[in-house]
Amino acid sequence: MTTEASSDPTRRDFLYIATGAVAAVGAAATVWPLVAQMNPDASTIAAGAPIQVDLAPIASGQDIKVFWRGKPIYIMNRTAKQVEEARAVELSSLPDPATDQDRTKEGHEQWLVVIGICTHLGCIPIAHEGKYDGFFCPCHGSQYDSSGRIRQGPAPANLPVPPYQFVSDSKIQIG
Amino acid sequence: MSGPSTYQPRPGVMKWLEDRLPIVGLVHSSFIAFPTPRNLNYWWTFGVILSMMLVIQIITGVVLAMHYTPHVDFAFTSVEALVRDVNFGWLLRNTHAAGASMFFIAVYIHMFRGLYYGSYKEPREVLWILGVIIYLLMMATGFMGYVLPWGQMSFWGATVITNLFSAIPIVGDSIVTLLWGGYSVGNPTLNRFYSLHYLLPFLIVGVVILHVWAVHVTGQNNPAGVEPKTEKDMVPFTPYATMKDLFAASVFLIFFSWFIFYMPNYLGDAENYVQANPGVTPPHIVPEWYYLPFYAILRSIPNKLLGVVAMFGAIIVLLFLPWLDSMKVRSSRYRPLGKRFFWAFVVVCILLGWLGGKPAEGIYTILARFLTAAYFAYFLIVLPLLSRMEKTLPLPNSISDDVLSKSDSSLGKTVASIAVVLGLAGTLVMGGLQNAKAATEENIPASQQWSFAGPFGKYDRAQLQRGFKIYKEVCSACHSLKLLAYRNLADPGGPSFTPEQAAAVAAEATVKDGPNDAGDMFDRPGRVADRFVSPFPNEMAARAANGGAAPPDLSLMAKARSYERGFPQFVFDFFTQFQEQGPNYIAALLQGFEDTPPEGFTLPDGSYYNKYFPGHSIKMPPPLSEGQVTFDDGSPQTLAQYANDVSAFLMWAAEPHLEARKRLGLQVMIFLLILSGLLYFTKQRIWADAH
Ligand code: FES
Numbered sequence: 001m002t003t004e005a006s007s008d009p010t011r012r013d014f015l016y017i018a019t020g021a022v023a024a025v026g027a028a029a030t031v032w033p034l035v036a037q038m039n040p041d042a043s044t045i046a047a048g049a050p051i052q053v054d055l056a057p058i059a060s061g062q063d064i065k066v067f068w069r070g071k072p073i074y075i076m077n078r079t080a081k082q083v084e085e086a087r088a089v090e091l092s093s094l095p096d097p098a099t100d101q102d103r104t105k106e107g108h109e110q111w112l113v114v115i116g117i118c119t120h121l122g123c124i125p126i127a128h129e130g131k132y133d134g135f136f137c138p139c140h141g142s143q144y145d146s147s148g149r150i151r152q153g154p155a156p157a158n159l160p161v162p163p164y165q166f167v168s169d170s171k172i173q174i175g
Numbered sequence: 176m177s178g179p180s181t182y183q184p185r186p187g188v189m190k191w192l193e194d195r196l197p198i199v200g201l202v203h204s205s206f207i208a209f210p211t212p213r214n215l216n217y218w219w220t221f222g223v224i225l226s227m228m229l230v231i232q233i234i235t236g237v238v239l240a241m242h243y244t245p246h247v248d249f250a251f252t253s254v255e256a257l258v259r260d261v262n263f264g265w266l267l268r269n270t271h272a273a274g275a276s277m278f279f280i281a282v283y284i285h286m287f288r289g290l291y292y293g294s295y296k297e298p299r300e301v302l303w304i305l306g307v308i309i310y311l312l313m314m315a316t317g318f319m320g321y322v323l324p325w326g327q328m329s330f331w332g333a334t335v336i337t338n339l340f341s342a343i344p345i346v347g348d349s350i351v352t353l354l355w356g357g358y359s360v361g362n363p364t365l366n367r368f369y370s371l372h373y374l375l376p377f378l379i380v381g382v383v384i385l386h387v388w389a390v391h392v393t394g395q396n397n398p399a400g401v402e403p404k405t406e407k408d409m410v411p412f413t414p415y416a417t418m419k420d421l422f423a424a425s426v427f428l429i430f431f432s433w434f435i436f437y438m439p440n441y442l443g444d445a446e447n448y449v450q451a452n453p454g455v456t457p458p459h460i461v462p463e464w465y466y467l468p469f470y471a472i473l474r475s476i477p478n479k480l481l482g483v484v485a486m487f488g489a490i491i492v493l494l495f496l497p498w499l500d501s502m503k504v505r506s507s508r509y510r511p512l513g514k515r516f517f518w519a520f521v522v523v524c525i526l527l528g529w530l531g532g533k534p535a536e537g538i539y540t541i542l543a544r545f546l547t548a549a550y551f552a553y554f555l556i557v558l559p560l561l562s563r564m565e566k567t568l569p570l571p572n573s574i575s576d577d578v579l580s581k582s583d584s585s586l587g588k589t590v591a592s593i594a595v596v597l598g599l600a601g602t603l604v605m606g607g608l609q610n611a612k613a614a615t616e617e618n619i620p621a622s623q624q625w626s627f628a629g630p631f632g633k634y635d636r637a638q639l640q641r642g643f644k645i646y647k648e649v650c651s652a653c654h655s656l657k658l659l660a661y662r663n664l665a666d667p668g669g670p671s672f673t674p675e676q677a678a679a680v681a682a683e684a685t686v687k688d689g690p691n692d693a694g695d696m697f698d699r700p701g702r703v704a705d706r707f708v709s710p711f712p713n714e715m716a717a718r719a720a721n722g723g724a725a726p727p728d729l730s731l732m733a734k735a736r737s738y739e740r741g742f743p744q745f746v747f748d749f750f751t752q753f754q755e756q757g758p759n760y761i762a763a764l765l766q767g768f769e770d771t772p773p774e775g776f777t778l779p780d781g782s783y784y785n786k787y788f789p790g791h792s793i794k795m796p797p798p799l800s801e802g803q804v805t806f807d808d809g810s811p812q813t814l815a816q817y818a819n820d821v822s823a824f825l826m827w828a829a830e831p832h833l834e835a836r837k838r839l840g841l842q843v844m845i846f847l848l849i850l851s852g853l854l855y856f857t858k859q860r861i862w863a864d865a866h
Pocket of ligand 1: 121122123138140154
């Protein structure tokens with residue numbers, strides 16, 4: 001075996017490469033569970049199921065904040081004036097152009113549902129504040145309008161609209 | 176880690192770095208060029224195996240800490256949530272738990288190797304002492320880690336071990352209070368144990384570095400016990416020792432994986448699947464197997480203080496070993512008497528381990544006293560006397576001579592002796608544990624044929640569904656199933672209900688939620704994310720409604736109940752992967768009711784006679800009767816069928832990832848066999864050049 005090994009370098013190389021490769025595969029496979037355990041666990045995922053919110057108690061001009069998947073969601077019953085303002089804006093003047101129609105559901109125009117997390121660095125903007133009758137972020141002064149669109153300040157994008165639909169006229173399901 | 180480095184960095188970045196921090200040179204001289212005696216046998220591979228185990232324990236431990244809650248109210252459930260919900264949580268936990276045992280198996284082999292070959296003798300005294308310190312730290316770490324899951328054995332183990340310090344005169348009680356941070360083992364105790372359990376492994380790493388440093392200063396001992404004389408006696412650490420160590424580590428991983436994937440509960444105590452209860456001590460408090468010899472020494476001495484002194488003394492005496500045994504010849508190979516006494520000492524240790532698991536009574540106590548005396552006599556009388564009197568055999572001239580004189584591979588011999596020693600030790604120790612649990616003459620539940628037994632076991636979906644029906648219609652009136660969520664009913668590897676069916680089951684339950692905007696608690700229908708709703712709002716209500724005995728939670732019942740299998744059955748159990756005591760017991764219990772207790776047995780009022788219940792008097796009335804639950808799939812509606820189905824369902828409830836575990840186990844086993852084979856041949860090729 002001794003002489004055979006040294007006189008046959010290719011077979012020896014193959015053995016070394018195969019051993020190294022198998023060991024490398026094993027090491028990589030070992031890392032997988034150690035990384036995968038950091039992802040949300042089954043109970044967290046299950047708790048992130050859709051929620052239903054009753055809109056009946058929210059009067060015109062008022063808003064509520066609900067939590068879904070740990071994120072604050074603003075549900076705002078906008079006044080006719082707020083809707084009008086939101087729709088009157090010139091799209092080209094917006095940093096992140098989007099129509100109010102796209103950001104609300106047809107037939108339920110007065111309802112604005114947005115994730116209340118500033119797109120700058122994640123603070124929670126305050127509703128009914130700022131120059132645009134929408135939201136104002138106290139952290140670095142971003143201003144959002146009554147459609148939750150960014151108008152002024154360091155934030156790059158509009159407040160995102162979460163997935164939701166109307167189950168009835170006075171009930172929505174978020175998620 | 177000693178001497179000038181032979182490392183010659185190439186000009187460029189490496190040279191630049193080497194001039195500023197010679198770390199590559201350090202690694203090169205310590206682990207690559209480091210000269211290793213060429214006659215080392217496989218007993219010498221355990222140093223690397225131990226390093227591997229330390230790394231595995233630290234990595235899995237750090238990860239487990241990401242999911243663990245050190246609080247008396249949440250510790251137990253957070254461990255269970257980790258096992259059930261976290262991705263690969265079961266794998267991480269099994270690895271860490273079995274890893275502790277593997278660590279100790281390896282350290283005991285390493286220590287006995289040092290003892291046999293005289294590795295503690297001049298000039299390696301400091302090396303040995305550092306090793307004993309590591310061992311002490313390991314014991315402390317292992318003990319505190321065992322407390323963290325906050326099961327019954329955790330709690331009572333913590334109570335008993337901390338109370339050892341109360342034996343110290345005058346200040347004992349104050350020390351115990353200090354350790355507890357309270358008037359009993361409680362939340363402060365758990366918190367500090369968690370903190371220390373996280374800290375100590377890093378201290379171990381520190382001492383291991385010193386240990387490795389010391390071995391690099393003195394060089395390794397070797398089976399011949401003669402110091403190397405010429406270059407010919409040595410081979411460079413890499414690749415020779417490295418490959419041999421890697422091969423051995425890979426084989427060790429196969430052994431380790433057997434426990435992780437197939438026998439996760441073989442080394443643990445069923446009692447630890449019951450949450451800590453400060454009001455009830457389990458009938459037999461048994462420490463983890465690796466403490467048993469010292470536990471036996473503790474119990475063998477009838478005086479509290481002296482018992483504790485003897486127990487600690489049994490470890491402390493190891494520190495003085497280099498001076499107790501002053502014989503110049505190191506290796507027991509050349510000490511005919513020393514060798515015999517060494518093996519006698521090994522037997523004494525194993526027997527002490529066996530006694531540590533036995534009840535402390537009668538003949539066992541006498542035997543334990545005798546063996547305790549033998550243990551100390553070995554160190555304090557035998558070794559000093561032998562060093563003066565023994566006539567040793569002639570030593571080989573050099574390591575090369577030793578290699579030439581027996582060119583046959585030592586692998587077979589080593590493997591065989593490891594197997595024999597492990598087998599013997601395992602047999603006795605596990606036998607002792609089994610016996611300690613055998614309270615009285617119990618009826619042993621019959622072993623059923625379970626679809627989930629063995630390496631390829633799978634749950635029978637239809638059986639789980641039937642079992643769930645029985646739980647829902649019968650058991651759930653009194654027994655909670657708190658650790659299960661409704662969503663689990665639709666999980667893969669379970670009863671495989673559809674998500675809609677699981678949602679329907681959930682919706683039937685009423686969940687207390689709130690407070691709402693008005694500050695009131697309110698009822699709502701359950702959702703799949705909810706955990707199973709318990710039949711009683713709290714334990715007191717459960718107790719009050721059931722004649723004073725609260726019906727236990729069933730989530731872990733199939734793992735929390737066990738019975739002794741007796742010798743030699745439990746030895747075969749290791750190979751057949753028998754883990755089904757729990758379901759066997761539940762099935763037997765459900766069918767074990769008898770209308771009239773046997774002659775001479777007085778049944779307390781409000782109790783029922785059950786053949787399999789410990790003590791035979793059970794508060795639960797016979798829960799199941801023929802035809803009580805209707806099956807849609809045509810299965811016989813008999814008591815035996817009911818009992819088996821509900822037991823299988825409870826097994827799944829206790830071990831929901833059993834199928835994933837066995838599936839991954841098969842893949843890992845195949846992989847490790849291939850890897851070990853490749854490493855073996857690679858090692859052979861490399862060593863072929865050295866001979
Ligand atoms: S986080 Fe809102 S403006 Fe910076």
